[in-house]
Amino acid sequence: MSRRSRRIPALLVLIFLVVPLAELAVLIQVGRVIGAWWTILLLLADSILGAWLIKREGRRALEALRTRIEQGRLPARELADGALVVLGGALLLSPGFVTDVLGILLVLPLTRPLFRRVAMGYAESRMKRPGMDATWRPPSGPGPDATRPGGPTVVRGEVIDEE
Template sequence: MSRRSRRAAVLLFLAFVVMPILEIVVLIQVGQAIGPWWTILLLVLDSLVGAWLIKREGRRAWLALREQVETGRLPHRELADGALVVLGGAFMLSPGFVTDALGILLILPVTRPVFRRLLVSYAGRQVVRRANDTRPGPTVVRGEVIDEQ
């Protein structure tokens, strides 16, 4: 199994086994602390606030992206912000407090720069790695130099 396949398997395991178990544990803990009806109300309010936040920050990211493109500048920061808002929105769509908290952290303009730096760093490493994997090596011609002076 290649390193890439192992990484994908670990990510899938975390996403489909560990995360749902963690969400259930947190949901039960919150339900026991504040009661089931308050827990349901909190989840609904969390979803409403998340939807509003996604709409607001998504619009801001889109407008910033358009402005950069229209002025002829590279929109690298704006593209990263847009990707983080979309990813945060996906987390907000899944039920539970843990994914909602992560989604809000990705969406909030105060915490997004931290995740943007992580995303840009990761993307940069991937570009360099893939460029090194696909770049052909130098052509070497074996021979002998003859000086005819």
């Protein structure tokens, strides 16, 4: 069994078993301290705050992505921010305090750069495996099919519609 295939079941156990149990334990403890109705009210307020935060930061991330693309520059940082906002939003919309705290940390502009560095470092390490070329190069020439033997013939010209 490869190292990667051992990691996936451990991640699934964490996501589907450990996180819900932690959420339940925290909800019970908070309910004991402040009462059941206050706990429900706190979860509702947390959801409303989270929805507002997702909307605001999602717009900012999308605008930064558009600006970067319009400048003709590679939007790696902006794509990572967008992905973190989406992931944080999903965590904020799930019920519970543990996932809400993690979701808020992923969405807030003050803490997102830390998670972005971790995510981009992980992605870079995955791309630097043997047989992977992580170097980005601008496209050049007519494309890979035009230079390949047996590829399509490229005819340069002008199309005239006689209608």
